[in-house]
Amino acid sequence: MLDGLLIPAVLFFALGMLAHLVRSDLKFPELAKGLAIYLLLGIGLHGGMELAKADLGAAIEAVAAAFALGILLPLIAYVILRWVGHMDTLNSAAIAAHYGSVSAGTFLTALAFLETKNITYETYPVIMLAIMESPAIIIGLLLAKLTRPRDGAADANGNGQTVAKLVHEAFTNGSVILLFGGIAVGAFALPDGLQKMMPFYDGIFMGVLSLFLLEMGMEAAKRIGEFRRMGVFLVGFGILMPLIGAVFGLVTGHHLLGFSPGGTMLVATLAASASYIAVPSAMRLAIPEANPSFYLTLALGVTFPFNVVVGIPLYWEASLWLAR
Amino acid sequence: MLDGLLIPAVLFFALGMLAHLVRSDLKFPELAKGLAIYLLLGIGLHGGMELAKADLGAAIEAVAAAFALGILLPLIAYVILRWVGHMDTLNSAAIAAHYGSVSAGTFLTALAFLETKNITYETYPVIMLAIMESPAIIIGLLLAKLTRPRDGAADANGNGQTVAKLVHEAFTNGSVILLFGGIAVGAFALPDGLQKMMPFYDGIFMGVLSLFLLEMGMEAAKRIGEFRRMGVFLVGFGILMPLIGAVFGLVTGHHLLGFSPGGTMLVATLAASASYIAVPSAMRLAIPEANPSFYLTLALGVTFPFNVVVGIPLYWEASLWLAR
Amino acid sequence: MLDGLLIPAVLFFALGMLAHLVRSDLKFPELAKGLAIYLLLGIGLHGGMELAKADLGAAIEAVAAAFALGILLPLIAYVILRWVGHMDTLNSAAIAAHYGSVSAGTFLTALAFLETKNITYETYPVIMLAIMESPAIIIGLLLAKLTRPRDGAADANGNGQTVAKLVHEAFTNGSVILLFGGIAVGAFALPDGLQKMMPFYDGIFMGVLSLFLLEMGMEAAKRIGEFRRMGVFLVGFGILMPLIGAVFGLVTGHHLLGFSPGGTMLVATLAASASYIAVPSAMRLAIPEANPSFYLTLALGVTFPFNVVVGIPLYWEASLWLAR
Amino acid sequence: MKAVKKVEVVVESVAVPQVLALLDRHGFSSYTMIPGVYGKGDRGESLGGVSGEFNNSYMVIVCDAEQVSGLVELIRPVLKRFGGVSLVSDALWVKH
């Protein structure tokens, strides 16, 4: 188990947290944006190349499963927040959307875990990653729409976001474009041309990921100061919800999709992870009344570190156990 | 022919255009600047290393041909703009300068085309690329100088740029420095040291190019909205002029320089391409009266996509045909 | 000797200086920050991986030697500045701190020199690099504290930096975190995981360094204009002090630590180099009365180019001579 | 030089496209915008966020005195939704 912590990717994350905790002046937000773009494209490309060789039927099953998880998980999260945590409707909707969506950084850390241990895995989870970015945004939006008191002023001034606009945004945000774009290029481009690009997208991938996780560690640690203000329930939710998600993911991966332990663990990680890039911006626009420090702190400060340090090794053990 | 579209570099460009057209929030201008610097240095280095082994006589011929093209092409463009399009002198001069100069991004896409298809090519076009950055700027400047009504106010206030200043700028802008600098280092540095650097400048080159073209796709698409304002003549010019340039390039490459089809196609691409980095800034300063949205839209929104998608495969077919 | 100038790393530095001297518009400060982060992590990682196999006793000796140099050298620099140059106490203290600390860029250029010539070297100097970042900051601070006239106003307003704060900063600035963090990850992470990251941190390292040195050349050249204002003594100091440092480094490396010529040259380079990233910020805060253009010009405009162009080949010859 | 009003708005970057569209619809099509601005106010500190989405932008719109109240009424609901600050001050416009 401790072994899981000596994955370089995890150590870089820890180093980032440390850097912030000792109040180092280290920071590189601009660079991190570039790294994220590279990583999303790279994972997409890699997935697309594998998919070109894959089985269409199995791919469609994976897509359907991803949609189902993306719709189901935010609803579960919403119920817990509303009826267990007695949270107001708009904050509940905004937080729920984050947990239905996914975190590419967490997914890649799981990939680094498998690579370090030389474990094989299916490539369908890459498509699932791309698919799961969007539906939860729409669910969160609908939950907010249904429960929000009619806001005359906003509508009159034309400030209110229409549903159509936000659905559009859910499917055209940068992460979705990069993931689907990468998959499409990987699947359709001439193999010889792809081969020439692979030293960039494949060879240095794990190293670039480590640098990204260093920055993520700093971002996560920044939010720790907010824990006090959030209260015990919310912090607990940030740990419980990924576990619930993981259970759904494990069942989906192992029983419904029939994946190997490696692939099953990846699906569990997707389900357990919470978005911290695409969904926060979308929710800030769609539900400005919700408190961004709640959802950012949860996704980035609680759930992301939990998954990286504890969750991923745990989901791996569970996948192994299921496969016995 | 459709094959030419499945070059990954081209697909990335298309993905960028798509991202803008669906109004995605994706953008990374800062990153793109860094990528451009890397690409210019890398192409220079690569060229320099090959040149160290090359034939001086042939190199001098290539340099002379590049100068000739860089002087001739903007004159042709100017004549077309003035007498066919009835455009005013200053806008004509500014646009003409762009078409006499070159686009490293287009050149690299042509290189990616050849690499994907495993076609060999001469390295002299890399020097031609470096040479052709500058002369057209000076031609554009002279055309403007000769035709501009005496602007007393500007001169009196010392705001007018002197010719000397702009000639200096034509030869010291970033692209020129990086290209010639790369060539010089590649030609003179100790081979063992160069070898240690090559995994960076060679191994990941095509991958970095793909990321750059993604950004270029977004930049190109941004300009499409301007087409209406430009009118049919100018958009037509943006497609016709590269074809004219390509004919001159084909003749130069095949007949004058005696290059293989690969090398001939590269010369055609240079002649067909229009600058969108160095020349726009230079023209903005030298001919502020000209409308930047004309030349930026033409170079970036019309000619660049045309060359990437249609031109390069076409010039390749033409080079093959010439070589028969 | 001229051979030492044809190291690509050195040529890139020269290209950067040239770019500034011809007043090119080339610049990429944002990119350079990212490159520095990568280089510090990479050198740390590499060192850590080697150290995992190394001898603890020898490592401790190297650490002790690094501390000793970091304390001794700024004191020597201070004495020269005060009693030979008749410089005021605060400027003397600030400059001295720079020369006790180290420049990772210079160290890496020395590494590139050895790599280009395929010379082997010990890895302990990497730890020494990490160690030597900090002590000189504290020595500089103490020198300033002891000699500064009591500044009532600053203290009353709470603007005065406490010693504790600056000691903290000396040990938590970005470079220190990245170097030590890299060493720790390199030493403790699972080897299989590290192996997956190495194409990034190892394969493209020398290439990234070349791009960083290009930027450094531009930064160094920017400061040349300040030479006139600094006077002959200070410029002379910027050349003499590295030579003094190098002598101490050569003795330490060869006699005290028993290193090979490669390792000895690296220790000499550390001792000869002056910090231009971590220490300037620290001194600006701790000794705001000192003139930043003095210490920045010296470290970046005089000593860095001197070491890169003349110093490193010289220290190498001296190491060889000692080893005879 | 002509007397004008300078309206400054600090608002979250995520809301900027919406603000610009709103202004444009009401005839305020000229503006200057500084991205990547940080700040702290009633709703806490702008932390930046992994992809910088939670920083602010600083907008300046120069307009005539008679337009200013219309402009302010457009901006007010945005500030109500997203927080932020808006200031109005006097300036002289250099004609050219």
Add this chain to the structure above:
Amino acid sequence: MKAVKKVEVVVESVAVPQVLALLDRHGFSSYTMIPGVYGKGDRGESLGGVSGEFNNSYMVIVCDAEQVSGLVELIRPVLKRFGGVSLVSDALWVKH
């Protein structure tokens, strides 16, 4: 709209954390800050530096008229130590 004072401060970026802490300690917890600003003044040009440490930041603090002299007294010693510029001007605050 309410009459307020706008205090602008241009100071080296390296001093910003210190300035913010100082303001915070004295009850000025709201501010807007533009990083990465260049400039030239009595002490020469801000050159940027390899890792950008020698550039300036542009801070804006909006406060009430009666707070302004207290604020200015806090900033003055910082300007004395690090150089920089501070301006005070009038504005109207758009209430929301």
Add this chain to the structure above:
Amino acid sequence: MKAVKKVEVVVESVAVPQVLALLDRHGFSSYTMIPGVYGKGDRGESLGGVSGEFNNSYMVIVCDAEQVSGLVELIRPVLKRFGGVSLVSDALWVKH
């Protein structure tokens, strides 16, 4: 505190070196400059450009009341050539 004039200029970044040289020649050697600014005006939107050359910069020059008309006359022809905006307003300078 001393009464001064604050002159703000928004101009294309490509013209900034020229403006600074011009100011310097006429004795205005102090300034503050914010790079990477976007905007829209009579001549359309600043699109950024592949290497950022078509964005704006925001310059602030603080000077004495009697200097302001000289400064404005320097800036006017630049605005005529390149477009842009310049504002003059009153402020109090915090002496240090």
